[in-house]
Amino acid sequence: MVAPPLEMEHETATRRPLRTPRPAGGERSASAPRSASPATDRDLAIEAVGLERRFGDFVAVDKVDLAVERGKIYGFLGPNGAGKSTTTRMLCTLTAPSGGRAMVAGHDVALEPDAVRLRIGAALQATAVDLQQTGTELLRQQGRYYGLSGKEIATRLAELRGLVDIGDALDQRIKGYSGGMKRRVDLAAALIHNPEVLFLDEPTTGLDPVSRAKVWEEVRRLNRELGMTIFLTTQYLEEADALADRVGIIDRGKIVAEGTPEALKRSIGADLVLVRVDDVEAARTAVAALPVVDGVEIHGDELTASTTDGPAAVSPIAVALAEAGVRVRTLTLREPTLDDVFLTLTGNRLQEETA
Numbered sequence: 001m002v003a004p005p006l007e008m009e010h011e012t013a014t015r016r017p018l019r020t021p022r023p024a025g026g027e028r029s030a031s032a033p034r035s036a037s038p039a040t041d042r043d044l045a046i047e048a049v050g051l052e053r054r055f056g057d058f059v060a061v062d063k064v065d066l067a068v069e070r071g072k073i074y075g076f077l078g079p080n081g082a083g084k085s086t087t088t089r090m091l092c093t094l095t096a097p098s099g100g101r102a103m104v105a106g107h108d109v110a111l112e113p114d115a116v117r118l119r120i121g122a123a124l125q126a127t128a129v130d131l132q133q134t135g136t137e138l139l140r141q142q143g144r145y146y147g148l149s150g151k152e153i154a155t156r157l158a159e160l161r162g163l164v165d166i167g168d169a170l171d172q173r174i175k176g177y178s179g180g181m182k183r184r185v186d187l188a189a190a191l192i193h194n195p196e197v198l199f200l201d202e203p204t205t206g207l208d209p210v211s212r213a214k215v216w217e218e219v220r221r222l223n224r225e226l227g228m229t230i231f232l233t234t235q236y237l238e239e240a241d242a243l244a245d246r247v248g249i250i251d252r253g254k255i256v257a258e259g260t261p262e263a264l265k266r267s268i269g270a271d272l273v274l275v276r277v278d279d280v281e282a283a284r285t286a287v288a289a290l291p292v293v294d295g296v297e298i299h300g301d302e303l304t305a306s307t308t309d310g311p312a313a314v315s316p317i318a319v320a321l322a323e324a325g326v327r328v329r330t331l332t333l334r335e336p337t338l339d340d341v342f343l344t345l346t347g348n349r350l351q352e353e354t355a
């Protein structure tokens, strides 16, 4: 293929995974059973132990442990620069770990990278694509890299047209695609060989809400209908919350929380009352004294009161603030989000818009 203008050399490898013999057993269709891998007590599609990546002295991924069960959607959530892509690239065999180990689809990423590549698909950030190609040409090329026959490729193309909602655009040149279409064809390319494990690195960053909803639906469908394990990185807490069976939250290379979205949110408490005020210290004193309030945290000009009964706490809080002479800009009652989990653990918000 044409050398990609922007990408690093190893990024090209995502598009050229098959320097290896095709898998024993030959044809695999969307309905083919998943290849068996050595039984573990929990049947893990991805397992990382102490996984580490340093760039010089900088530790980008710091002893990360992961356990993703087969057939699940795992959300890997974190802010810019947290280490999501570096972790993903190690799991996809594109970046060598500096320490620790990882098994993906039953094979060690460092010792058996070819075996891993055959069993995974990856739609990564800023993937290299030849813009002069049509979508169909890209998918055929990708299918050939995986050793699929012309007939197999034709079958998969027909399946993928519907699966990733890409339709007629496949026959146009990629250079004319919108951002959403590019991601879609990229996803189709990652799926051409019907992988066991699919890696999606920020699949919806920069997409409008409609395109984002489509990607979510596709991810759910791939998981539900094909039983595909999906490892998805995101900066959007709603995305992790909506899609993932389990979530790992990463910050500055370290996993700071892990669990189901429900359990993570429950760890924060029942309800939150958020108040933006002009005098946070006066507000803290007034609100913390209320019996209905369990705890108070201050972040910037925002006070967060946790309580077991949000509706019952709102008016006492408003009254206490008025009596203390504190001017209230906004007052919001809501249930905890993954952003609150992140805030509690790291002191920062994952994203600006909160309520």
Ligand SMILES: Nc1ncnc2c1ncn2[C@@H]1O[C@H](COP(=O)(O)OP(=O)(O)OP(=O)(O)O)[C@@H](O)[C@H]1O
Binding pocket: 055, 060, 078, 079, 080, 081, 082, 083, 084, 085, 086, 087, 125, 235
């Ligand atoms: N090849 C590299 N050389 C040096 N530093 C790197 C390299 N790749 C990543 N880093 C650094 O490692 C850290 C983690 O980067 P990474 O791309 O994994 O973050 P991320 O969570 O994917 O962020 P984003 O949400 O912006 O995609 C960053 O500080 C980044 O600058």
Ligand SMILES: [Mg+2]
Binding pocket: 084, 085, 086, 125, 201, 202
């Ligand atoms: Mg990234």
